[in-house]
Amino acid sequence: MKVVEIVGLGPGPFAAMLLSDLGAQVIRVDRADSVAQPVSETTSFDLLARGRPSVGVDLKAPSGKACVLRLLEQSDGLIEGFRPGVMERLGLGPEVCLEANPRLVYGRMTGWGQSGPLASAAGHDINYIALSGALHGIGRAGDKPVPPLNLVGDFGGGGLLLAFGMLCAIYEVARSGRGQVVDAAMVDGAALLMTIFHGMHAAGFHHDERGVNLLDSGAHFYETYETADSKHMAIGAIEPHFYAELLERLGLDAATLPRQMDRAAWPAMKERFASVFKDKTRDEWCRIFDGSDACVTPVLGLRDAPQNAHLQARGTFVEIAGILQAAPAPRFSRSEPGLPTPASRPGQDTDSVLASWGFSTAEVAELRRSRSIA
Numbered sequence: 001m002k003v004v005e006i007v008g009l010g011p012g013p014f015a016a017m018l019l020s021d022l023g024a025q026v027i028r029v030d031r032a033d034s035v036a037q038p039v040s041e042t043t044s045f046d047l048l049a050r051g052r053p054s055v056g057v058d059l060k061a062p063s064g065k066a067c068v069l070r071l072l073e074q075s076d077g078l079i080e081g082f083r084p085g086v087m088e089r090l091g092l093g094p095e096v097c098l099e100a101n102p103r104l105v106y107g108r109m110t111g112w113g114q115s116g117p118l119a120s121a122a123g124h125d126i127n128y129i130a131l132s133g134a135l136h137g138i139g140r141a142g143d144k145p146v147p148p149l150n151l152v153g154d155f156g157g158g159g160l161l162l163a164f165g166m167l168c169a170i171y172e173v174a175r176s177g178r179g180q181v182v183d184a185a186m187v188d189g190a191a192l193l194m195t196i197f198h199g200m201h202a203a204g205f206h207h208d209e210r211g212v213n214l215l216d217s218g219a220h221f222y223e224t225y226e227t228a229d230s231k232h233m234a235i236g237a238i239e240p241h242f243y244a245e246l247l248e249r250l251g252l253d254a255a256t257l258p259r260q261m262d263r264a265a266w267p268a269m270k271e272r273f274a275s276v277f278k279d280k281t282r283d284e285w286c287r288i289f290d291g292s293d294a295c296v297t298p299v300l301g302l303r304d305a306p307q308n309a310h311l312q313a314r315g316t317f318v319e320i321a322g323i324l325q326a327a328p329a330p331r332f333s334r335s336e337p338g339l340p341t342p343a344s345r346p347g348q349d350t351d352s353v354l355a356s357w358g359f360s361t362a363e364v365a366e367l368r369r370s371r372s373i374a
Contacts, residue, residue, distance in 0.1 A: 008081030056347025141211030157189025
């Protein structure tokens with residue numbers, strides 16, 4: 001699979017990284033003027049750019065646009081993350097690109113989508129998940145909503161959804177012979193991630209008030225607790241048999257406690273659990289719950305997670321060019337994509353990429369003479 005990525009921010013590069021991680025040949029098209037900026041000779045820390053060579057192209061120059069169209073003629077897909085209308089103004093909108101390659105899948109990554117009253121408005125992850133209903137439900141009872149990093153909009157509802165949509169559309173090309181546009185909007189993706197909660201709300205099981213429900217920190221058995229050394233443990237003992245084991249390992253007598261699903265008792269039980277967990281350190285609790293089905297784990301940070309024995313056994317984290325980062329996922333029984341290469345600096349691979357995609361030495365030299373490439 002060949003994909004051309006017009007470099008943007010966050011979710012677009014994440015989608016391209018996912019495809020590249022699992023074996024797609026993805027080219028990053030960077031702006032030619034970004035190549036002229038001072039760059040470090042050391043390893044790039046832009047991990048989302050891993051695994052893809054970079055070509056520096058002036059998309060506003062006619063010959064630069066022609067260069068990209070020539071790459072697209074050989075491609076299965078294109079990824080871009082500009083506001084609606086920007087690619088059209090550059091002369092690289094869907095109509096032009098699909099005319100050059102009728103089988104092309106044209107992936108568009110935006111916050112608000114290609115249509116609707118907010119389509120051209122600025123925004124960030126926090127805005128998209130706020131409007132979709134996702135942000136409202138994240139936070140403590142009686143407190144304001146808490147942004148869950150930018151995982152829900154940018155990466156879960158954005159980049160991951162675009163990569164999935166690209167693969168579906170490329171699969172469909174094999175049947176129809178025709179490409180199409182994939183309109184991946186983060187506000188749509190964030191709303192889609194909330195599907196289970198719409199069902200629970202309709203059934204009367206999930207209230208629209210944050211911090212009082214089963215999965216939003218309302219329940220004492222689905223919560224985090226501070227330990228004696230100011231670290232934290234996470235509990236997810238939802239099922240009755242898991243909850244019974246949790247109580248046993250905590251040294252609590254179930255016969256003297258309220259029923260697990262007695263919502264009125266949840267606040268008091270949270271206070272009881274908090275007091276118990278403060279008696280021991282995180283490592284002590286890890287030893288107590290080791291090998292149990294109580295669904296209790298330590299809350300690990302960026303430094304600690306790669307040291308976890310389970311994650312080390314699975315190779316969940318790998319080191320590439322001296323930087324520890326997440327390995328490609330998911331895993332396959334037969335196919336092994338290998339480790340991604342480090343991120344290229346903007347324009348670093350212009351000559352080699354163009355040569356491998358059929359540009360002659362003279363053509364590359366002419367593009368550089370006209371400053372259409374960098």
